[in-house]
Amino acid sequence: MKIDILTLFPEMFTGVFGESILKKAQEKNAVSLNVVNFRNYSTNKHQNVDDYPYGGGAGMVLTPQPIFDAVDELVKDHTRKPRVILMCPQGEKYTQQKAEELAKEDHLIFVCGHYEGYDERIREFVVTDEISIGDFVLTGGELASMVIVDSVVRLLPNVLGNEDSPIKDSHSSGRLEHPHYTRPANFRGMEVPAVLLSGNHQKIENWRERESFRRTFLRRPDLLDLNNLSDREKVWIEEIKKELE
Known part of the structure; x- marks a missing residue:
């Protein structure tokens, strides 16, 4: 370019x-x-x-x-x-x-x-x-x-070290990015979510999708089409609302 x-x-x-x-x-x-x-x-x-x-x-x-x-x-x-x-x-x-x-x-x-x-x-x-x-x-x-x-x-081919990085950035999917954690697993009593240490890639991916949705719902609900949610996303919303009660 x-x-x-x-x-x-x-x-x-x-x-x-x-x-x-x-x-x-x-x-x-x-x-x-x-x-x-x-x-x-x-x-x-x-x-x-x-x-x-x-x-x-x-x-x-x-x-x-x-x-x-x-x-x-x-x-x-x-x-x-x-x-x-x-x-x-x-x-x-x-x-x-x-x-x-x-x-x-x-x-x-x-x-x-x-x-x-x-x-x-x-x-x-x-x-x-x-x-x-x-x-x-x-x-x-x-x-x-x-x-x-x-x-x-940063979106051009081979510019970033990890080609998945721009795909998973906030807003690239229309939603905000999920939380990230790194070592140590326990810092001053604050622990990394157990699912991220589980080694179960499917559970980790599911957690990331939910947290991405949760963060978007709480911080930028204008990015969500609340009239066309999947059944899973509707369940997430109910769970999030209960967490906030």
Whole structure:
């Protein structure tokens, strides 16, 4: 996968892209991460990339020319049009399902804005997706794009040491992940559930499924379709309710 980031602050990405899974993914040639300062594409003699909005109002607006030219340069040698993602608080709220969708692409371009907003022609004629990572406003799109890049790259083949890891993560199945335990089995009197020490893989898997459901029911019931539960899940709910009495 090739990922290009259009930003006015390329130095922000140095630490994040040079550490942990993102660093390993690049070393394995699973992904190419390219950060581009789109100010370099400005044809303005002062390399300005923003201007006052037509009609008046507060703040400055990113002009279309640098973004259009930067994207044109990045796609000129590609026969297939990439996904061009605008980081925007007005965009679709980001989910694990969206990460899985984007992980199937060959080329992603992220546009990180600053100032008051974007010239609307960028949205209409360049962008394929508008994404928000939550109902809040950041100074720019850089931090949000880092979040998305990390969540997408870890899903690429051979990036994680265990190929089952992304499959069993919270939200990948539509539910929160079950609890985890490691050594020692008894820490300050707090014991690991006996079933995890039993060696019975079927019982362990059943316990994990129930605990995943329990955690989701208690913490994020909005993720469950309570009108279409299996008989087993209905029993679990009754058991959970009794535990809470």
